[in-house]
Amino acid sequence: xxxxxxxxxxxxVGPIVLEGLTVRxxxxxxxxxxxxxxxxxxxxxxxxxxxxxKSSLVxxxxxxxxxxxxxxxxLGRNVWTERxxxxxxxGVVPEEPNMPPAMSARQIARFCSRLYPRxxxxxxxxxxxxxxxxxxxxxGRLSKGQKGQVALTLALAxxxxxxxxxDPTLGLDAVARKAVFEELIGELADRxxxxxxTSHDLAGVERIADRVAVLRQGELVLDEEMxxxxxxxxxxxxxxxxxxxxxxxxPVAVASRSWGIEAVVAHYDEERLGSPEEGGPEVSALTLEExxxxxxxxxxxx
Amino acid sequence: MPPALxxxxxxxxxxxxxxxxxxxxxxxxxxxxxxxxxPSVRDLAKDLQVNxxxxxxxxxxxxxxxxxTVRRGEGTFVADSPPAASDxxxxxxxxxxxxRYASLAVTLGASREETVATLEAVWRGLKDGNGKAEGDEE
Numbered sequence: 412x413x414x415x416x417x418x419x420x421x422x423x424v425g426p427i428v429l430e431g432l433t434v435r436x437x438x439x440x441x442x443x444x445x446x447x448x449x450x451x452x453x454x455x456x457x458x459x460x461x462x463x464x465k466s467s468l469v470x471x472x473x474x475x476x477x478x479x480x481x482x483x484x485x486l487g488r489n490v491w492t493e494r495x496x497x498x499x500x501x502g503v504v505p506e507e508p509n510m511p512p513a514m515s516a517r518q519i520a521r522f523c524s525r526l527y528p529r530x531x532x533x534x535x536x537x538x539x540x541x542x543x544x545x546x547x548x549x550x551g552r553l554s555k556g557q558k559g560q561v562a563l564t565l566a567l568a569x570x571x572x573x574x575x576x577x578d579p580t581l582g583l584d585a586v587a588r589k590a591v592f593e594e595l596i597g598e599l600a601d602r603x604x605x606x607x608x609t610s611h612d613l614a615g616v617e618r619i620a621d622r623v624a625v626l627r628q629g630e631l632v633l634d635e636e637m638x639x640x641x642x643x644x645x646x647x648x649x650x651x652x653x654x655x656x657x658x659x660x661x662p663v664a665v666a667s668r669s670w671g672i673e674a675v676v677a678h679y680d681e682e683r684l685g686s687p688e689e690g691g692p693e694v695s696a697l698t699l700e701e702x703x704x705x706x707x708x709x710x711x712x713x
Numbered sequence: 714m715p716p717a718l719x720x721x722x723x724x725x726x727x728x729x730x731x732x733x734x735x736x737x738x739x740x741x742x743x744x745x746x747x748x749x750x751x752p753s754v755r756d757l758a759k760d761l762q763v764n765x766x767x768x769x770x771x772x773x774x775x776x777x778x779x780x781x782t783v784r785r786g787e788g789t790f791v792a793d794s795p796p797a798a799s800d801x802x803x804x805x806x807x808x809x810x811x812x813r814y815a816s817l818a819v820t821l822g823a824s825r826e827e828t829v830a831t832l833e834a835v836w837r838g839l840k841d842g843n844g845k846a847e848g849d850e851e
Contacts, residue, residue, distance in 0.1 A: 454764055593759050600755040600765035617722055619764040638727040645725075696725035 424487050425450055426573045426605045427472065432481035434467045434629075441467045443629040444481065449622075454599065454606040456616045459626035460707050465609045466506065468626070469577050472607070473503060486572060499527060502566030502604075506577040508558045512551025516544060516561045520568065527569040538564040542590055556583040563591060567598055574598070576608040580615060588612065595619065617699035627707050637699070644702045645679035647692040648672075664705040675705040717744070720761050728763055732771035734806065740780055740795050742839065749791045751781060 427449035434442040442464045449455040459465045470476035471483055474494035483490045485497050510519055516539055524530040539546050542560040544553065553561065559579055566574060576595075580588040592615055598604055599619075610616050616623075623640055625633040633640070647660070650671040657665060662674035675697065697705070718735045720728055739745040751757075754772060758765040772789060775781040780795040797803070818828040 452766075589762065592762050596758050596762070596765060597755065600758060603766075614722065615762070618720065618728065618762050621764060621766070641725060641727065696723055698722040 424484065426486055427455075427607055428482075428484040429468075429472070430482040430484075432468065432471055432483065433479045434464070434471065434476070435479045441629050442471075442478070442626075445626070445629075445631045446481075447624055447631060447634050449605060449607055452603045452605055453622050454608065454620045455622045455624070456620035457607065457609045457624050457626065458613070458616070458703055459609075463626040463707070464629040465626055466577070469506075469575065469609060473498070473501075473575065499569070500572045502569060502571035502574045504559060504562045504566050504574075504576045504579045506581065508562035510550045510558075510561070513549050515547045515549055516553075516564070517546040519550065519561070520565060523565055523568070529570045531568045531570060535564055535568045538567065538594060541594070542587075555581075556587050559583065560587070560591065563594060567594065570602065571604060574604050574606045574608075576606065576610075578609050578611060580610060580612045588615065592619065613700040613703055614698070623699070625703065625706055632706060640702065641696065641699070643678050644697045644705070645676055646695050646697055646701070647674045647676060648695070649674070649692045653692065664708065675701075718757075718761070720763060729767045729770040729774075732757075732761070732763075732768060733774050736771070736775055737780055740791055741797065745791050747791050747793050747795065750787075751789050751791065753788060 425448040427447075429445055429447050432442050432445040433440070445464075445468065457465055457468065467476065471478045471481075472485065472490070474483070474485070474490035474497075477491060486500055488497050490497060514522070517535075520532070520535045524532060536546070539561070542557070542564065544557045544560050544564075550558065550561065559582070563576075563579060566576075574595075579595075580591055583591065595606070596619065599606070606619075608616065608620070617637070621637050623633065623635060623637055624631060647662075648668075648671065653671070657672075657674060660674060660676050661678075663677045664675040666673045679694070718732065718739065720731055724731055726734070736745070736751070745751070751772075752760065754765050754768045758768045761768070772781060776783055776789070778796065779792055781789050782792040783789050814832070815828065823831075
């Protein structure tokens with residue numbers, strides 16, 4: 412196990428650095444001066460509701476779209492001017508994998524093998540087998556999930572320094588989703604690759620990401636270590652008999668329930684609240700999904 | 714896969730700590746006797762569907778604490794005489810779980826006697842059962 416062994420010098424800049432990234436579609440601001448840094452060998456998850464700006468951010472990240480303002484540094488280089496050279500070291504699984512529909516996974520793999528200096532042909536066959544994706548079926552006839560699995564297989568075959576996964580488990584059933592995460596975990600164990608992932612599968616992300624960012628209407632409202640995030644958020648449940656002084660708690664979300672009031676606080680402080688034994692609220696930890704809903708859902712205080 | 718090592722997303726403890734304390738707990742209960750091989754980082758990460766770095770961190774802390782020992786080329790094993798958790802650690806965890814149990818008892822309207830007797834019976838069962846308890850199968 413050498414996840415932490417220095418196989419290559421750590422890039423002090425970070426494999427991904429975004430500075431003031433701004434994207435406009437006409438009047439609409441899709442990304443509002445977003446800055447973030449993805450540390451080397453981390454698994455960085457970017458979350459957001461549909462339309463929050465994730466896709467625009469990923470397109471800019473990969474040099475497929477020019478931002479109105481801001482800078483993207485990928486593996487320490489300018490993605491807009493040096494795209495072709497950089498992408499040899501980046502494995503990409505796009506949201507809608509687009510490959511020649513008449514070619515089979517095996518044919519596409521053979522074609523790709525000539526483009527990359529390092530190519531793990533045996534790994535391709537092994538992964539297709541584990542995913543149970545037919546290697547000879549034309550790409551266009553594969554299911555959406557299988558297309559994504561082919562894209563992941565090809566992305567891993569070039570032993571990339573950085574993996575960019577745009578919702579890789581979208582449209583997959585539970586079994587296929589597990590298979591995708593297992594491949595990803597194997598890759599992390601073997602090579603400690605840096606991973607940038609967007610996903611709606613928050614339970615899956617919660618287990619593998621060590622840093623989380625949340626986009627809300629084009630704005631980065633959170634960018635934090637997973638452990639720290641889980642540590643500070645709590646749900647407080649006040650039965651009807653208790654009337655909490657909500658202003659003092661500064662909750663990020665409040666909901667009225669049939670039995671009382673529920674508030675999510677972002678900076679939990681046990682000392683200040685008192686425990687249920689002392690007539691305080693019931694306190695519970697939140698899953699990443701619950702934190703996400705509190706930050707971006709209808710009940711989030713704007 | 715060690716019996717009953719689980720990750721709970723509703724637990725405020727970080728995943729690496731859940732693994733660390735889970736292994737410590739299994740060792741203390743005798744479910745993982747001295748000399749038992751524990752799964753490789755890679756295998757456990759796949760089983761639990763977590764980042765291998767997280768398992769690695771837990772194993773490293775357990776090794777530093779003398780609960781696990783690494784034999785070069787062979788793998789990771791439960792140490793010959795694993796130390797018990799520190800008093801503060803043990804009592805802290807004990808209180809945490811006690812609050813949960815006691816809250817449930819109050820909710821169910823159990824008497825103090827019922828609550829204590831149930832705890833006593835479960836405790837006895839675990840001790841006598843040589844580490845094998847209900848819900849431990851799999």
